[in-house]
Amino acid sequence: MLTYHLDPHSKTPLYEQLYRAVRADIMSGALAGGDRLPSKRRLAANLHVSQITVETAYGQLLAEGYLSSAPRRGYFVQQQLAVPAQTQTPRTAVQPSPIEEPHYLYDFRTNIVDNGCFPFSTWARLSRSVLSEYSDRLLRATDPRGAVELREQIARYLYDFRGINVSPDNILVGAGSEYLMQLVIQLLGRDRVYGLENPGYRKLYQIFAAGGAAVCPLPLDKSGLRADTLAASDASVVYLTPSHHFPLGTVMPAARRLEILRWASDAPDRYIIEDDYDSEFRYASRPIPALGELDRAGRVVYVNTFAKSLAPGLRIGYLVLPDALMARYRERFSLYSSTVPSFEQHTLAAFLRTGAFERHISRSRKVYQARRDALLSALARELADLPHEVSRSEAGLHLLLHMRNGMLEHELIERAAAVGVRVYGLSAYYTPPVEPPKATLVLGYAGMTEPHIDEAAALLRQVWNVQSHP
Incomplete structure (x- = not known):
């Protein structure tokens, strides 16, 4: 009986894992031409998978010519397949082995959404409609x-849900936040100093460095980025996540927002880049109004993507540029082609126009709130005997876990990894000289099912119990 290790937690579907395993055995000679494969029922029972999984794998192997089938007899390895003999080639250099990522049973990643929430049937229906309606226009x-x-x-959505009254002429669509940030750097200039939140999204530092721009990390307090520190710095542009700071989860109050807007207005050519990356996901109140709603001087560059609300793989984001910057863009960069295919743009437009996006957000918010609640319950239950505190769980797709059991952050991470649970330290988001809080973890829950959350929390209790681990 064929026996393979299939990983139900892998991103690769089970049928594809089985297909690859059988194909590898055929190509290596472990399964010879004419060998009969187990029936779908027997192999499914042996591997503890569904018969549909086995049938799909066998069907793919049959379609590619690795197998043949006979009525009432089953599946056989093709007789004509010959395994090529290995030839000795001179070794000119030793190639380094690829570094394999450790395998985790449970991963509290923050940069993921649940693909199961994606409305595939609605997207497919709208895609067909777009192909019919626009036909050859999509090729231009x-x-x-x-x-x-x-x-x-997008303009309608921003007005209805974020309170921003903007003309479509001020919106620029692009292939994701990385591309859009590079474009902003070109628009504003590489000779500036860009203020970035500290702590903050580490990838931003790499993006601005790749664009040749100087950055200045700026510390935060309980209200977000400090306006006095910003004013004392050399920065003439500041990048903010005011509606839900990543990773601290801070919501910048209106008074602080007005302070930073005044900073931008106090000198010519100062700008604020507002990243509104997960504004759709608030569980205790309505979404916080955007900073751009308060801007009357044309100093806010608003940026958002559909990575969190739909899927990262769509690679669709957008900027809202003030009039002066849009004029600068049209003068200098209008020779650039759009970086998002017309087909995807028109499909997304239909998705927004028909109300499908609003319904999708409503459903997704319920799913993620249930997972947030499951994580809060699991932590309260499993860590009841361990000093800890949970914070910033009111919005977004992650929360902070502050452990007070005497372990350092790296010990918490290492012991969790030893039992197959991946957690992330808050210190990774800080830039010296600002010191991070002690023993604090960032736990993302969007990619975790509720049963997996319970199982992961139980494992964390086992390895974080100091009494049982001297």
Whole structure:
């Protein structure tokens, strides 16, 4: 009986894992031409998977010519397959072995969404409609700022749900936040100093460095980035996540927002980049109004993507540029082509126009709130005897866990990894000289099912119990 190790937690579907394993055995000669494979029922029972999984794997092997089938007899390895003999080739250099990522049973990642929430059937239906309605127009070059239909729908969405009254002419669609940030750096200039939140999203430092821009880490307090520290710095542009800071989860109050807007207005050519990355996911109240809603001087560059609300793989984001910057863009960069295919833009426009996006967000919010609640319950139950505190769970797709059991942050991470649970330290988001809080973890829950959350929390209790681990 064939026996393979199939990982139910892998991103690769079970049927594809089985298909690859059988194909590898055929190509290595472990399964010879004419060998009969187990029936779908017997192999499914042996591997503890569904018969559909085995049937799909066998079907793919059959389609590619690795197997043949006979009525009432089953599946056989093709007789004509010959395993090529290995030839000795001179070794000119020793190639380094690829570094394999450790395997984790449970991973509290923050940069993930649940693909199961994606409305595939609605997206497919709208895609077919777009193909029929726009036909050959999809093959033509679109406006460098993006399809006008999509920009109109984004403008409507921003007005209805974020309180920002903006013209579609001020919206620029692009392939994700990394591309858009590089474009902003070109628009504003590489000779500036860009203020970044500390702690903050580490990838931002790499993006600005790749764009040749100087950065200045700026400390935060309980209200977010400090306006006095910003004013005392050399920065003329500041990057903020005011509606839900990552990773601290701080919501910047209105008074602080007005202070930073005044800073921007006090000198010519100062700008604020507002990243509104997960504003859709608040569980205790309505979404916080965007900073751009308060801007009357044209100093806020608003940036958002559909990575958290739909899927990272779509690679669709957008900027809202003040009039002066949009004029600068049209003068200098309108020769650039749109970086998002017309087909995806028109499909997303239809998704927004028909109300499907609002329904999707409503459903996703319920799923993620249930997972947030499951994580809070699991931590309260499993860590009841361990001093700890949970904070910043009111919004977004992650929370902070402050452990007070005497372990250092790296000990918490290492012991969790030893039992197959991946957790992330808050210190990774800090830049010296600002000191991070002690023994604090960032736990993302969007990619974890509720049973997995319970199982992971039980494992954490075992390894974080100081009494049982001297």
